[in-house]
Amino acid sequence: MATFMPLKQAVADNLRDGDIAAFEGFTHLIPTAAAHEAIRQGVKDLTLVRMTPDVVYDQMIGMGLAKKLVFSYAGNPGVGLLRRLRDAVENAYPRPIELEEHSHAAMANAYEAGAAGLPCAIFRGYLGAELARVNANIKQVTCPFSGETLAAVPAVRPDVTFIHAQKADRKGNVLIEGIIGIQKEAVLAAKRAVVTVEEVVEDFADLHPNLTILPHWTVTAIAVVPGGAHPSYAHGYYPRDNAAYLEWDKIAADRALFRAWMDENVIEATAEDFAARVATLGAM
16 A cells, blocks of 8 residues: 655665666656665665666666666666766776666567566567677577477566656545556565655546556555656656757766766755756746
Protein backbone atom coordinates (compact mmCIF):
# COMPACT_ATOMS: atom_id res chain seq x y z
CA MET A 1 0.00 0.00 0.00
CA ALA A 2 1.30 3.42 -0.92
CA THR A 3 2.60 5.64 1.87
CA PHE A 4 3.34 9.32 1.34
CA MET A 5 6.73 10.41 2.68
CA PRO A 6 9.65 12.74 1.90
CA LEU A 7 11.97 11.55 -0.84
CA LYS A 8 14.91 11.20 1.54
CA GLN A 9 12.95 8.74 3.67
CA ALA A 10 11.52 6.91 0.66
CA VAL A 11 15.02 6.21 -0.68
CA ALA A 12 16.46 5.32 2.74
CA ASP A 13 13.60 2.90 3.47
CA ASN A 14 13.59 1.17 0.08
CA LEU A 15 17.06 1.22 -1.50
CA ARG A 16 19.79 -0.90 0.06
CA ASP A 17 23.41 -1.76 -0.69
CA GLY A 18 23.61 -4.57 -3.24
CA ASP A 19 20.05 -4.12 -4.53
CA ILE A 20 18.91 -4.72 -8.08
CA ALA A 21 17.43 -1.29 -8.79
CA ALA A 22 15.56 0.14 -11.77
CA PHE A 23 15.23 3.91 -12.26
CA GLU A 24 12.94 3.71 -15.28
CA GLY A 25 11.83 6.36 -17.72
CA PHE A 26 11.83 6.42 -21.51
CA THR A 27 12.89 9.94 -22.60
CA HIS A 28 9.98 11.20 -20.51
CA LEU A 29 9.48 11.25 -16.73
CA ILE A 30 12.99 10.07 -15.85
CA PRO A 31 13.28 9.86 -12.01
CA THR A 32 16.27 12.19 -11.72
CA ALA A 33 15.47 13.47 -8.23
CA ALA A 34 15.28 9.93 -6.87
CA ALA A 35 18.60 9.02 -8.48
CA HIS A 36 20.23 12.11 -6.98
CA GLU A 37 18.93 11.21 -3.54
CA ALA A 38 20.44 7.73 -3.93
CA ILE A 39 23.77 9.36 -4.77
CA ARG A 40 23.55 11.63 -1.71
CA GLN A 41 22.89 8.63 0.52
CA GLY A 42 25.97 6.82 -0.80
CA VAL A 43 24.27 3.53 -1.63
CA LYS A 44 26.75 1.09 -3.16
CA ASP A 45 27.15 -2.16 -5.10
CA LEU A 46 23.93 -1.68 -7.06
CA THR A 47 22.91 -3.65 -10.11
CA LEU A 48 21.29 -0.92 -12.18
CA VAL A 49 18.62 -1.99 -14.67
CA ARG A 50 17.11 0.19 -17.38
CA MET A 51 16.09 0.02 -21.01
CA THR A 52 17.79 3.31 -21.87
CA PRO A 53 20.47 4.39 -19.39
CA ASP A 54 21.21 8.07 -19.93
CA VAL A 55 22.54 10.99 -17.88
CA VAL A 56 21.27 9.89 -14.44
CA TYR A 57 22.91 6.47 -14.79
CA ASP A 58 26.07 8.14 -16.06
CA GLN A 59 26.05 10.15 -12.82
CA MET A 60 25.39 7.13 -10.60
CA ILE A 61 28.10 5.09 -12.32
CA GLY A 62 30.54 8.00 -12.15
CA MET A 63 29.94 8.29 -8.41
CA GLY A 64 30.71 4.61 -7.92
CA LEU A 65 27.24 3.32 -6.97
CA ALA A 66 27.03 0.57 -9.58
CA LYS A 67 28.76 -2.79 -9.84
CA LYS A 68 26.69 -3.99 -12.82
CA LEU A 69 24.49 -2.53 -15.56
CA VAL A 70 21.67 -4.51 -17.22
CA PHE A 71 20.48 -2.49 -20.20
CA SER A 72 19.66 -2.22 -23.89
CA TYR A 73 20.63 1.18 -25.37
CA ALA A 74 22.97 3.46 -23.38
CA GLY A 75 23.73 7.05 -24.36
CA ASN A 76 23.14 10.77 -23.86
CA PRO A 77 20.00 11.17 -26.01
CA GLY A 78 20.53 13.39 -29.00
CA VAL A 79 24.15 14.06 -28.00
CA GLY A 80 26.32 10.95 -27.88
CA LEU A 81 27.96 8.47 -25.54
CA LEU A 82 27.95 8.32 -21.75
CA ARG A 83 31.46 9.35 -20.79
CA ARG A 84 31.38 8.21 -17.14
CA LEU A 85 30.06 4.81 -18.21
CA ARG A 86 32.81 4.55 -20.81
CA ASP A 87 35.47 5.48 -18.27
CA ALA A 88 34.18 2.76 -15.94
CA VAL A 89 34.20 0.13 -18.70
CA GLU A 90 37.55 1.04 -20.26
CA ASN A 91 39.50 2.20 -17.21
CA ALA A 92 37.61 0.72 -14.21
CA TYR A 93 37.14 4.29 -12.93
CA PRO A 94 35.91 4.91 -10.31
CA ARG A 95 35.39 1.13 -10.12
CA PRO A 96 35.00 -1.79 -12.52
CA ILE A 97 31.50 -2.38 -13.86
CA GLU A 98 29.97 -5.52 -15.32
CA LEU A 99 27.75 -5.18 -18.39
CA GLU A 100 24.77 -7.28 -19.45
CA GLU A 101 23.52 -5.88 -22.74
CA HIS A 102 20.20 -6.73 -24.37
CA SER A 103 17.97 -5.48 -27.15
CA HIS A 104 15.01 -3.23 -26.34
CA ALA A 105 12.68 -6.12 -27.17
CA ALA A 106 14.47 -8.41 -24.73
CA MET A 107 14.36 -5.85 -21.90
CA ALA A 108 10.67 -5.10 -22.45
CA ASN A 109 9.81 -8.80 -22.47
CA ALA A 110 12.00 -9.43 -19.42
CA TYR A 111 10.17 -6.74 -17.43
CA GLU A 112 6.81 -8.17 -18.51
CA ALA A 113 7.90 -11.64 -17.41
CA GLY A 114 8.96 -10.22 -14.05
CA ALA A 115 5.61 -8.48 -13.67
CA ALA A 116 3.85 -11.78 -14.42
CA GLY A 117 5.97 -13.69 -11.90
CA LEU A 118 7.59 -15.82 -14.59
CA PRO A 119 11.23 -16.95 -14.44
CA CYS A 120 12.08 -15.94 -18.00
CA ALA A 121 10.82 -14.24 -21.13
CA ILE A 122 10.44 -16.13 -24.41
CA PHE A 123 10.07 -14.17 -27.64
CA ARG A 124 11.14 -13.92 -31.28
CA GLY A 125 14.47 -12.17 -31.46
CA TYR A 126 18.25 -12.28 -31.73
CA LEU A 127 18.13 -14.49 -34.85
CA GLY A 128 21.32 -13.68 -36.74
CA ALA A 129 22.50 -11.33 -33.98
CA GLU A 130 25.84 -11.77 -32.22
CA LEU A 131 25.00 -10.26 -28.83
CA ALA A 132 24.71 -13.75 -27.34
CA ARG A 133 28.47 -14.13 -27.78
CA VAL A 134 29.04 -11.59 -25.01
CA ASN A 135 25.89 -12.19 -22.96
CA ALA A 136 25.50 -15.65 -21.47
CA ASN A 137 21.94 -14.80 -20.38
CA ILE A 138 20.69 -14.90 -23.97
CA LYS A 139 19.53 -18.46 -24.68
CA GLN A 140 17.59 -20.33 -27.32
CA VAL A 141 14.63 -22.59 -26.68
CA THR A 142 12.51 -24.72 -28.95
CA CYS A 143 8.76 -24.20 -28.93
CA PRO A 144 7.16 -27.51 -27.83
CA PHE A 145 4.20 -26.88 -30.14
CA SER A 146 5.68 -25.54 -33.38
CA GLY A 147 9.34 -26.52 -33.14
CA GLU A 148 10.31 -22.90 -33.77
CA THR A 149 13.57 -21.64 -32.28
CA LEU A 150 12.92 -18.72 -29.92
CA ALA A 151 15.00 -16.43 -27.73
CA ALA A 152 14.88 -16.62 -23.93
CA VAL A 153 16.25 -14.21 -21.30
CA PRO A 154 15.86 -14.13 -17.49
CA ALA A 155 12.96 -12.13 -16.11
CA VAL A 156 13.83 -8.74 -14.66
CA ARG A 157 12.62 -8.59 -11.05
CA PRO A 158 14.14 -5.56 -9.31
CA ASP A 159 14.39 -5.30 -5.55
CA VAL A 160 13.15 -1.74 -6.04
CA THR A 161 11.90 0.35 -8.94
CA PHE A 162 11.83 4.15 -9.02
CA ILE A 163 9.69 6.10 -11.48
CA HIS A 164 8.40 9.66 -11.83
CA ALA A 165 4.78 10.48 -12.65
CA GLN A 166 2.52 13.49 -12.98
CA LYS A 167 -0.05 12.89 -10.24
CA ALA A 168 -1.04 10.80 -7.27
CA ASP A 169 -4.41 11.00 -5.61
CA ARG A 170 -4.99 11.02 -1.86
CA LYS A 171 -5.40 7.24 -1.84
CA GLY A 172 -2.01 6.69 -3.47
CA ASN A 173 -3.13 5.80 -6.98
CA VAL A 174 -0.64 7.07 -9.57
CA LEU A 175 -1.48 8.73 -12.88
CA ILE A 176 0.96 8.74 -15.81
CA GLU A 177 0.25 10.58 -19.05
CA GLY A 178 2.28 10.82 -22.23
CA ILE A 179 4.98 8.31 -23.13
CA ILE A 180 4.64 5.40 -20.71
CA GLY A 181 7.64 3.35 -21.73
CA ILE A 182 8.11 0.31 -19.49
CA GLN A 183 7.39 2.07 -16.17
CA LYS A 184 4.21 0.14 -15.38
CA GLU A 185 5.84 -3.26 -15.90
CA ALA A 186 8.96 -2.16 -13.98
CA VAL A 187 6.84 -1.31 -10.95
CA LEU A 188 4.77 -4.50 -11.13
CA ALA A 189 7.95 -6.60 -11.42
CA ALA A 190 9.60 -5.07 -8.35
CA LYS A 191 9.48 -6.07 -4.69
CA ARG A 192 9.26 -2.40 -3.73
CA ALA A 193 8.25 0.65 -5.79
CA VAL A 194 8.89 4.34 -5.13
CA VAL A 195 7.11 6.99 -7.20
CA THR A 196 7.96 10.68 -7.25
CA VAL A 197 5.15 12.90 -8.51
CA GLU A 198 4.65 16.49 -9.57
CA GLU A 199 1.58 16.93 -7.39
CA VAL A 200 -1.11 15.27 -5.29
CA VAL A 201 -4.75 15.77 -6.27
CA GLU A 202 -7.92 14.88 -4.42
CA ASP A 203 -8.97 12.20 -6.90
CA PHE A 204 -9.07 11.36 -10.60
CA ALA A 205 -12.84 11.73 -10.88
CA ASP A 206 -12.66 14.09 -13.85
CA LEU A 207 -10.32 11.87 -15.86
CA HIS A 208 -10.77 8.67 -17.82
CA PRO A 209 -10.19 5.75 -15.39
CA ASN A 210 -7.85 4.01 -17.83
CA LEU A 211 -5.32 6.79 -17.26
CA THR A 212 -4.71 5.51 -13.71
CA ILE A 213 -1.80 3.28 -14.58
CA LEU A 214 -0.76 2.18 -11.08
CA PRO A 215 -3.29 1.43 -8.31
CA HIS A 216 -2.19 2.23 -4.76
CA TRP A 217 -1.59 -1.40 -3.80
CA THR A 218 1.24 -1.68 -6.36
CA VAL A 219 3.22 1.24 -4.88
CA THR A 220 5.29 1.26 -1.69
CA ALA A 221 6.07 4.96 -1.28
CA ILE A 222 5.13 8.26 -2.94
CA ALA A 223 7.16 11.45 -2.62
CA VAL A 224 6.00 14.81 -3.96
CA VAL A 225 8.92 16.32 -5.90
CA PRO A 226 7.91 19.05 -8.36
CA GLY A 227 10.41 19.09 -11.22
CA GLY A 228 11.71 15.67 -10.21
CA ALA A 229 12.24 14.53 -13.81
CA HIS A 230 14.43 17.47 -14.89
CA PRO A 231 16.28 17.65 -17.29
CA SER A 232 13.90 15.20 -18.98
CA TYR A 233 10.36 16.43 -19.47
CA ALA A 234 7.06 15.86 -17.71
CA HIS A 235 4.17 16.00 -20.16
CA GLY A 236 1.87 18.87 -19.22
CA TYR A 237 4.31 20.38 -16.70
CA TYR A 238 7.66 21.34 -18.25
CA PRO A 239 9.67 20.66 -21.44
CA ARG A 240 12.89 18.80 -21.97
CA ASP A 241 15.93 20.88 -21.05
CA ASN A 242 17.98 20.23 -24.18
CA ALA A 243 20.77 22.58 -23.08
CA ALA A 244 21.38 20.47 -19.98
CA TYR A 245 22.02 17.36 -22.08
CA LEU A 246 24.48 19.24 -24.28
CA GLU A 247 26.19 20.66 -21.22
CA TRP A 248 26.47 17.21 -19.64
CA ASP A 249 28.65 15.94 -22.48
CA LYS A 250 31.31 18.52 -21.59
CA ILE A 251 30.97 18.03 -17.84
CA ALA A 252 31.24 14.25 -17.98
CA ALA A 253 34.27 14.32 -20.25
CA ASP A 254 36.56 15.47 -17.41
CA ARG A 255 36.80 13.58 -14.11
CA ALA A 256 37.55 16.66 -12.00
CA LEU A 257 34.83 18.77 -13.66
CA PHE A 258 32.37 15.93 -13.24
CA ARG A 259 33.09 15.62 -9.53
CA ALA A 260 32.88 19.38 -8.97
CA TRP A 261 29.52 19.52 -10.76
CA MET A 262 28.16 16.58 -8.77
CA ASP A 263 29.30 18.11 -5.47
CA GLU A 264 27.60 21.42 -6.26
CA ASN A 265 24.43 20.22 -7.96
CA VAL A 266 23.76 16.86 -6.26
CA ILE A 267 25.71 16.21 -3.06
CA GLU A 268 25.16 19.69 -1.63
CA ALA A 269 21.69 20.11 -3.15
CA THR A 270 18.30 18.81 -2.03
CA ALA A 271 15.21 17.41 -3.72
CA GLU A 272 13.50 20.76 -3.24
CA ASP A 273 16.07 22.41 -5.50
CA PHE A 274 14.46 20.71 -8.51
CA ALA A 275 11.50 23.09 -8.38
CA ALA A 276 13.80 26.07 -8.75
CA ARG A 277 15.64 24.46 -11.66
CA VAL A 278 12.50 23.91 -13.73
CA ALA A 279 10.81 27.19 -12.82
CA THR A 280 12.66 28.99 -15.62
CA LEU A 281 11.57 26.44 -18.23
CA GLY A 282 7.91 27.38 -18.15
CA ALA A 283 4.83 25.21 -18.31
CA MET A 284 4.10 23.06 -21.38
